[in-house]
Amino acid sequence: MDELQKEFIIEANDLVKELDTALVELSHDPSSSQQLNKIFRVFHTLKGASGFLNLERLETLTHEVEDVLAALQSEEVKVTPALISCLFECVDVMKYILKTLEITGKQPSEIDITLSKSLRNFLTNPEFLRNSPSSKKEMQEPSEDLHVSSGIHSIRVNLSLLESLTTAVSELVLIRNQLMNIGAESSESKIEAPLKRLNQITSYLQETSLKAHMQPIGSAWSKLPRLVHDLSQSLKKDILLKTEGSEVELDRQIIEVLQDPLLHIIRNAADHGIETPKERHALGKPKQGTIFLRAEHKDGAFRLIIKDDGRGIDTNKIREQLLKNKLVSPDELESMYEKQLYQTIFTSGFSTANKITTLSGRGVGMDLVKNKVESIGGNISIETEPGKGTTFILFLPVTLSIIQGILVRVGQQRYIIPRSSIQRIITLHPKDKLSFKGTLPSLETDEGKLGLLFLYSFLLEKAPANTRKCSQYIIQTQNLPTPLGLVVEDIEEVQDVVIKPLSDPLCALSIYGGCTILGDGTVAMIFDPMGLYNKTVGNFSQIGGVHG
DSSP states (O other): OOHHHHHHHHHHHHHHHHHHHHHHHHHHHHTTTHHHHHHHHHHHHHHHHHHTTTHHHHHHHHHHHHHHHHHTTTTSOOOHHHHHHHHHHHHHHHHHHHHHHHHHSSSSSOOOOOHHHHHHHHHEEETTOOSSOOOOOOOOOOOOTOOOOOOOTTOOOOOOHHHHHHHHHHHHHHHHHHHHHHHHHHHOOGGGHHHHHHHHHHHHHHHHHHHTTTEEEGGGGGGGGHHHHHHHHHHHHHHHEEEEOOOEEEHHHHHHHHHHHHHHHHHHHIIISSSSHHHHHHHTOOOSSEEEEEEEEEEEEEEEEEEOOOOOHHHHHHHHHHHHTTTSOOHHHHHEEEEEEEEHGSSSOOOOSSSSOOOSSSSSSSHHHHHHHHHHTTTEEEEEEEETTTEEEEEEEESSSSEEEEEEETTTTEEEEEEEGEEEEEEEEOOOOOBBOOOSEEEEEETTEEEEHHHHHHTTTOOOOOOOSEEEEEEESSSSSOOOEEESSEEEEEEEOOBBBBHHHHHTTEEEEEEOOTTTTTTTEEHHHHHHHIIIIIOGGGOTTTTO
């Protein structure tokens, strides 16, 4: 395969991604000339490029589709669900041709000719023609250079080269931290200015390399409009997908991991959440159900909100299934609070579906969602209201390589807690009275009761002492199902932290999200607040907690 063909495949795949979304928009608003013109321009561009490269099968298909789209523009043919479905089939065939071309370097040997017959049928069958054709609209000449990349503003870079650059910058950050540590202890004033300049340049390189890895989150949900359209057809429901914040940027690695969790949550919302049109009418709801996605940056972290206006989560049904499948004991179930109960839907083998379908019912999927999200240092919160709908909130780091962290001391060891996980810091004085009832000790704060996890005692598997000789610090976490206070002996400083992966034996310890090298050359483990939460109060199978 020559370079020209490789470049065409990359550009064509980008164009085809746009078609799914544009066709869904056209199906919801058949009179939208903007979407129709956009679809026409994409097919016209692909037809011209495939003809230039002698890709006759792709050229023939795009030319036939272009004829139908031209008839739509001139209002000779009307937009119908059957036509939209046929255009989706054409898009699928184009994806197949491009994939085959990418793998083998050749076009597929055969293409189903029934698709060509279907397209011609829309141009000749009176059923699809308008009864009284209006005067033809003046068709806009498609822009030939609509998707031509400007070499002045951007170039394509091999991903491995970008990864190598980021790794080198990460190592530079570690060396910078070590030199800054040495400089702080040195009395040599002549190294102060070079160190300051080194710090500035390293910070700039760090920020720039991170930006190079960032992509709009919209690339993670480019397949979702088509998915929701197909689910609407198969489930016989009327579902609309709305999105907001597609321009918000996130680390490319995180976006890749998010693909599957998003698909599972959307399928779950369509199958379990959104009611049938008949049920919605009886409840006084609009016939059309809505799934809403919103991406935003908040408190130094990334939030992805997936909300539906369906039936909500039936907690009684959850309780029945937990007992039926013997996932918890009656006593454990009785002690569960509502938010903890919602988290049980992520348990492997758990399902509230009445029957097994191609979409759900086997108890797999949602546990994979949780595992995938937690594998990148994120967590999930659920909010629901019976009859009103359910909201999944995914809290994720913005990047996987460098974060801001707070260096704390637990016993004689130092650890890092991600700054994005911290809501506030409270001083715990010896005179403060704690309650030792329940899973964890707790402290009454101005925001209510806060469960405390004494990290020193937790790591040594000892119960916390009822008396404390000196003040300690509570790191109150956020973005967890319920607040949790991490008790440490001292807080040292805030610093940029380069995350290093853990070795295989340590990967099994879910309380850590990685490790880093400090300025003095020592290694510090990075706590994962969600892992700590799950290990104590969050895991319903361990209701008794570490401290019984």
